Amino acid sequence: MAGQFSSCVEYGLAISKRILYGKESVPAPPAMSRSSSHSSQSRPSPEQGYLPESPMVYAAVSDPAIVDNPDIPSYQPYVYGRCEPPALIPLHMHGVALEVESYLETAFVTVTGNWRVHCISTGKSCDCRVAVPMGEQGSLLGVEVDVTGSSYRSQLITTEGAPDSRKVAKEGYFLKRHIYTLKVPQVEGGSFISLKIRWSQKLLYHDGKFCLSVPFNFPAYVNPLGNKNTKGENISLSVNMGADAEVLCQITSHPLKVVRRHSGKLSLSYEAQVAAWSSADFSFSYIVKTKDVYGGVFLQSPTLRDFDDREMFCFYLIPGNSHTWKVFKKEVIFIIDISGSMVGGPLENAKSAVLASLSNLNHEDTFNIIAFNGEVHLFSSSMELATNEALLKAKNWVTAELIADGGTNILLPLRQAMKLLAKTADAIPFIFLITDGAVEDEREICNMMKGYLTSEGSTCPRISTFGIGLYCNHYFLQMLAQIGRGYYDAAYNGESIDCRVQRLFTRASSVTLANITVDAFEHLDSLELFPSHMLDLSSGSPLIISGRYEGRFPPSIKVSGTLADMSNFATDLKVQRSKDFPLDRVLAKRHIDMLTAHAWLLGSKDLQEKVSKMSIQTGVPSEYTSMTLVRTDKGKKALELTRTQEVYIKVIQRTKSESCRQKDIILGSLGVGFGNLVATVENKAPESEEPKPSDVAEVLVKAASTCCCRVLDRICCMCFIRTCTHVNNQCAIVLTQLCAALCCCECLNCCFELFS
Numbered sequence: 001m002a003g004q005f006s007s008c009v010e011y012g013l014a015i016s017k018r019i020l021y022g023k024e025s026v027p028a029p030p031a032m033s034r035s036s037s038h039s040s041q042s043r044p045s046p047e048q049g050y051l052p053e054s055p056m057v058y059a060a061v062s063d064p065a066i067v068d069n070p071d072i073p074s075y076q077p078y079v080y081g082r083c084e085p086p087a088l089i090p091l092h093m094h095g096v097a098l099e100v101e102s103y104l105e106t107a108f109v110t111v112t113g114n115w116r117v118h119c120i121s122t123g124k125s126c127d128c129r130v131a132v133p134m135g136e137q138g139s140l141l142g143v144e145v146d147v148t149g150s151s152y153r154s155q156l157i158t159t160e161g162a163p164d165s166r167k168v169a170k171e172g173y174f175l176k177r178h179i180y181t182l183k184v185p186q187v188e189g190g191s192f193i194s195l196k197i198r199w200s201q202k203l204l205y206h207d208g209k210f211c212l213s214v215p216f217n218f219p220a221y222v223n224p225l226g227n228k229n230t231k232g233e234n235i236s237l238s239v240n241m242g243a244d245a246e247v248l249c250q251i252t253s254h255p256l257k258v259v260r261r262h263s264g265k266l267s268l269s270y271e272a273q274v275a276a277w278s279s280a281d282f283s284f285s286y287i288v289k290t291k292d293v294y295g296g297v298f299l300q301s302p303t304l305r306d307f308d309d310r311e312m313f314c315f316y317l318i319p320g321n322s323h324t325w326k327v328f329k330k331e332v333i334f335i336i337d338i339s340g341s342m343v344g345g346p347l348e349n350a351k352s353a354v355l356a357s358l359s360n361l362n363h364e365d366t367f368n369i370i371a372f373n374g375e376v377h378l379f380s381s382s383m384e385l386a387t388n389e390a391l392l393k394a395k396n397w398v399t400a401e402l403i404a405d406g407g408t409n410i411l412l413p414l415r416q417a418m419k420l421l422a423k424t425a426d427a428i429p430f431i432f433l434i435t436d437g438a439v440e441d442e443r444e445i446c447n448m449m450k451g452y453l454t455s456e457g458s459t460c461p462r463i464s465t466f467g468i469g470l471y472c473n474h475y476f477l478q479m480l481a482q483i484g485r486g487y488y489d490a491a492y493n494g495e496s497i498d499c500r501v502q503r504l505f506t507r508a509s510s511v512t513l514a515n516i517t518v519d520a521f522e523h524l525d526s527l528e529l530f531p532s533h534m535l536d537l538s539s540g541s542p543l544i545i546s547g548r549y550e551g552r553f554p555p556s557i558k559v560s561g562t563l564a565d566m567s568n569f570a571t572d573l574k575v576q577r578s579k580d581f582p583l584d585r586v587l588a589k590r591h592i593d594m595l596t597a598h599a600w601l602l603g604s605k606d607l608q609e610k611v612s613k614m615s616i617q618t619g620v621p622s623e624y625t626s627m628t629l630v631r632t633d634k635g636k637k638a639l640e641l642t643r644t645q646e647v648y649i650k651v652i653q654r655t656k657s658e659s660c661r662q663k664d665i666i667l668g669s670l671g672v673g674f675g676n677l678v679a680t681v682e683n684k685a686p687e688s689e690e691p692k693p694s695d696v697a698e699v700l701v702k703a704a705s706t707c708c709c710r711v712l713d714r715i716c717c718m719c720f721i722r723t724c725t726h727v728n729n730q731c732a733i734v735l736t737q738l739c740a741a742l743c744c745c746e747c748l749n750c751c752f753e754l755f756s
Contacts, residue, residue, distance in 0.1 A: 002051060002175045004085065009050035012058065012089035013221065016119055018067050020074045021225050052131040052179060053217040053281070055197055057115040058088035060127040060183070068121040070190030088129060091115040091193070092224040097234040098216060098282060102203065103586045104241065104316055105542055107212055109135070111197045116224070120189030128184045128193060131175070133215040135201035139589055140180050140670055141619050143629065146194040147187050152629040152665065156616045159626055159669065172627065172667030177470075177492035182629070182667055200589060200620075204503075205541055208320065209250055211285040218277035233278060235270040239286060242296055242316075242581055244574075246289040253283040264288075290320045293513075293537070297520075297557055297575040300583040307613050310526070310548040312583055315518060315573075317543040317559065325512040326564035327539065329427035330365045331383055332358070332509065333420060335413045336402065337435040337468075339373045340683035343404035345494035346468055350434050351398050353501035357432075358394060360506075361386035366427070368420055369394060372413040373406030383420060408437040408680055411445050418452060421461050428536075429461040430509050431484070433477070434501065436468035436686040438675030442476040446601055450483050462486045462536070464508040466501055469686020473675030475623075479597040482531045487541070506540040513537035513569055516561040520575075524551035530587075530594045537561070546587045588618035596623050600674060621670035629665035 061067060064079040064087070096113040120126055132140060145152040172182035187193060204211045223231070235254055239247050247266040249256070256268035266286065288294065295317035302309050319325075334354045338347060358367055366383040367390075370376060379397050384390045410433070421429040439445075453460040463484025465477035468491055481488040489504045491497045514536045521527055529547045537543045553575050560570045592614055599607035608624050615622035676684075 001173070002179075005088070005175050005181070006050040008085055008088040009058065009090065011083070012061065012087040013050075015061065015064055015067055015083075015087050016089050016221075018064075018076060019069050019119055020072065021069060022072060051175065052133050052215075053219075054133065054215050054278075055111045055113060055195070056131045056218075056222070057091045057093075057193055057195065058129045058131070059091060059117055059119055059187075060086040060088060060129050061120075062086045062126075066121050066124040066126065066189070067119055068189075070118065070120060070122045073121065086127070089119045090219070090222050091128070092118045093218065093222045093277060094192070094224055095232050096218075096277065098214065098236070100212070100214060100235075100237045100282075100284075102210075102212065102237070102239045103581060104314075104544065105203045105205065105210070106200060106586050106589075107135075107203055107214075108141075108200050108585065109198070109214055111195075113195050115193045115195065117187055117189050117191055117193070118224075122190050123188075125186045125188045128187045129181055130184060130195065130197075131179060131181045132197050132199065133179045134199045135178070135212070135214050136204060138178055138199050138201040139621060140627070141198040141200055141621075142196075143182065143198075144196040145184050145629070147184065148191040150631055150633050152184065152631050154667070155628050155630050156619065156621065156625045157628060158612050158616070159624055170668035171629075171665050177672075180670070183665065184629075185665070209285045209287050212283065214282040216278050216282040217280055220276065220279075223276050231274045231277065233270075233272055233274045235282060237268045237284060239266040240264065240581060241288055242298060242576075242578075243288055243290070243294050243318075245294060248287050248289055250285040250287060251283065252285075253280050254278070256284075288318070288320070293320050293571065294318055295543075295559070296573050297553065298578040298581055298583055299553060299575065300578045300581075303584060305617055306584075307617065308548060310528075310550055312546070312587070313549055313553065314544065314546040314578075314583055314587060315557075316545075317513075317516075317537055317573075319512065319537065319539050319542070325539065328511045328514060328564045330361065330509055331421060331424055331427045331429045332361065332365065332367045333370060333383075333417045333429075333431050334358075334367075335370045335372065335417060335431060335433045337373070337408065337437065338371045338377075338402050338404050338406075339408045339437060339680075340405050341408075341436055341471070341680065341685055342468075343685070346436060346497065346686055347402065347404045349494050349497035350468075350501065351402055353498045353505075354434075355391075355395055355398060356498070357502050357505040358386065358391055363387055367394070368417075369398065370413045370416055371402050372409060374409055375406070376412045376416050377401065378416070407683075408435070408439055410435060410439050411441055411448070414445065414449065418461070424459050424461075428511055428514060429459070430486075431461045431463045432466065432501075432505060432508070433463065433480070434466045434468070435477075436472050437680035438471060438473040438476070438677050439680070440677060442473055442675075443601060446476070446479050446483060449480065453484060460485075462508065464488065464504055466490065466504055468492075468497060470672060471676040471679040471684065471686055473600075474672050475597045475600045475674055478593065479601050482533065482594065482597065485531075485533045485535055487535075503540075507538055508540075510539040511536040511564075512539050513561040513563060516543070516559065518545075518557055518559055520553055520557040524549045524553075526550040530591050532594075544590075546590065584618060588614070588620045592618075592620055592622050623669065623671035623673070626669050627667040629667060631664060 062082050062084070064083060065076070067089070068074060068076055092115065094114045094116055096111065099110040101108045117128065130143070130145070134140065143152070143154040172180065174180055184193065201214070235256065237256060241247055241264045243264045245264060247264060249266065249268070254270050256270045258266070259269050260267040295315070298314045300312045302312065334357075336350055336354060342350070354369065361367060363386055365386045367386055368383050369379040379394055414431070414433070417431050421431070449463065461484065463480055464486035465481045465488050467474045467477045470492065474490055478488045487504060487508045489500055491500045516534050516537060527547065527549050529545060531545070534545065535543055556572050556574055558570060558572055560568065563569050592611055595607060595611050595614070598604070599611055611622050612624040615625040621627060
């Protein structure tokens with residue numbers, strides 16, 4: 001799908017050469033992308049060079065004859081044929097504004113822009129396609145579109161209330177898991193499209209810094225032509241950490257100026273008239289100026305719309321800038337999927353990531369590697385010290401022995417890892433599971449691990465999971481990580497496997513504070529935690545525990561734990577009501593994902609309904625909701641109507657009520673699904689993109705149109721006349737009476753409407 005999209009953009013840029021802009025304006029060379037990730041001296045490949053790296057709008061052109069300058073029509077030679085699939089011409093952008101709100105590790109991004117359909121003749125119209133690339137773990141929250149004559153607003157509905165996907169084409173789908181695209185139908189040439197897009201994404205934490213990167217890299221061919229077109233570019237950023245400490249800006253990609261600075265808060269902005277749009281992603285990093293671990297507790301009462309009347313809380317603990325804390329000794333086991341579907345890039349990248357992660361172990365740490373398909377393959381029968389000799393031996397074994405082949409069995413290697421870590425005493429055991437497939441006994445695995453880990457106490461292994469592609473069950477992996485007090489991550493393309501696995505390893509294994517307890521949790525009347533088990537504090541990641549409760553929090557809480565030198569740690573954290581900290585928005589996606597994993601494990605309809613209600617209430621997509629674009633026609637000048645005209649309009653509106661409902665655009669679900677057992681059994685390579693959802697509907701439409709054509713061929717013109725000559729008198733009388741009765745019924749209906 002991504003390759004086809006990129007090819008359509010390339011062809012659209014070639015078609016746009018037909019457009020004449022006058023003597024003063026010379027269009028930029030369309031063949032090159034201004035992406036910073038490509039060399040300026042070489043032509044980018046279609047799949048890489050023309051995928052959007054910022055919010056973009058394209059004109060979907062099926063008939064090349066309508067491509068022209070709407071302001072200055074020119075003589076265009078007639079073009080024969082049609083574009084299937086439609087060519088995509090990037091529209092000129094006339095203004096853009098970026099607004100980012102950052103809270104703890106979550107950022108809310110809003111992009112507002114104006115695009116003009118500069119490539120379609122006046123009086124003609126075409127569909128427009130919107131592409132929304134999002135940052136780290138991005139989740140689309142809303143879309144607002146204003147065009148001439150109508151506007152569209154996104155809305156979440158339950159999947160039960162959504163139209164049947166077999167009958168209605170879905171006009172939204174993922175090109176890649178971080179790029180979502182949707183259609184705006186029939187926009188006139190020369191008109192403007194005003195677009196407002198909202199999504200949430202995660203901030204990365206590295207070396208005491210929070211880092212944010214937002215797709216904001218616009219290619220040269222979206223710049224309007226001519227000296228009269230001014231380009232206004234606005235960026236605003238607000239940071240709210242909630243801590244009583246100073247927030248310091250470290251690195252920024254654009255020249256931001258400080259607007260306000262308060263304790264734990266920072267506001268910056270940038271506004272300029274530019275000659276060309278931004279050619280780099282918006283990136284920003286900051287630190288909180290403290291010497292030690294810092295944190296706190298936020299409380300928030302339920303909103304008026306909230307279906308859950310319990311209080312909401314968020315407990316957070318952040319490592320800070322201190323590098324003096326010692327890291328716990330580790331016993332690490334990597335479990336790698338080597339089934340047939342991992343052949344090629346996925347397995348090679350996974351092997352590279354595992355070896356790079358093991359090279360960061362200390363010499364007193366121990367490790368092992370378990371490869372699995374239908375069987376289990378061990379690097380060593382016991383845990384090995386992470387010496388240079390052992391690591392070299394592991395590298396040779398991984399290179400020679402790990403060959404993609406066979407099926408997928410996750411339960412066997414997990415049991416083997418538990419046996420190897422059964423005698424852990426003075427270290428924290430870690431298991432890292434890497435897989436691209438789904439298996440039938442996933443619930444059995446979760447229940448088995450839950451019972452085992454509950455009986456082991458504080459020394460039980462921490463299980464972190466990593467999913468590759470769309471065929472594995474990501475909610476099973478999330479649930480397994482929750483049970484194992486570990487972390488979860490995923491990669492949807494082979495290139496990102498290496499860096500993301502290493503980042504997961506650093507995040508999960510750099511434990512500086514373990515066995516954490518919060519005294520206030522024990523005195524509450526009821527408590528629901530997300531995640532359900534308390535995690536360790538790692539130097540590579542903030543610790544955030546949230547949930548719902550009944551009872552009363554004290555003004556401060558005491559947090560206790562164990563340091564790597566086996567000494568005790570304790571600190572007091574302040575409890576405060578969140579005034580300008582939107583706790584419900586910040587925690588929404590976190591709670592929805594974790595509740596979805598629980599709903600999958602338990603097969604609970606009640607939990608599914610709870611997730612659906614929470615999704616619609618907060619505007620965050622889920623597996624049990626679908627997104628639609630609701631169309632609203634803009635008001636026109638009222639006309640004086642006679643009584644007969646009013647009755648006629650009422651009759652027409654009632655008969656067309658079904659067609660009016662079809663004005664809404666069905667985008668479909670924005671989730672990742674629950675895995676694909678069939679694809680796993682067939683050892684299909686992991687997919688990073690989904691098939692276009694409207695394919696089934698298009699087939700049905702084509703089939704229906706073919707059938708209708710055949711019927712019309714049989715009953716029209718001379719064939720119809722010949723058929724009538726063979727009808728006997730009795731049949732003709734019956735048909736005549738039936739038609740007369742139908743006419744009388746319609747007359748009576750019209751009279752009823754007139755005199756009511």
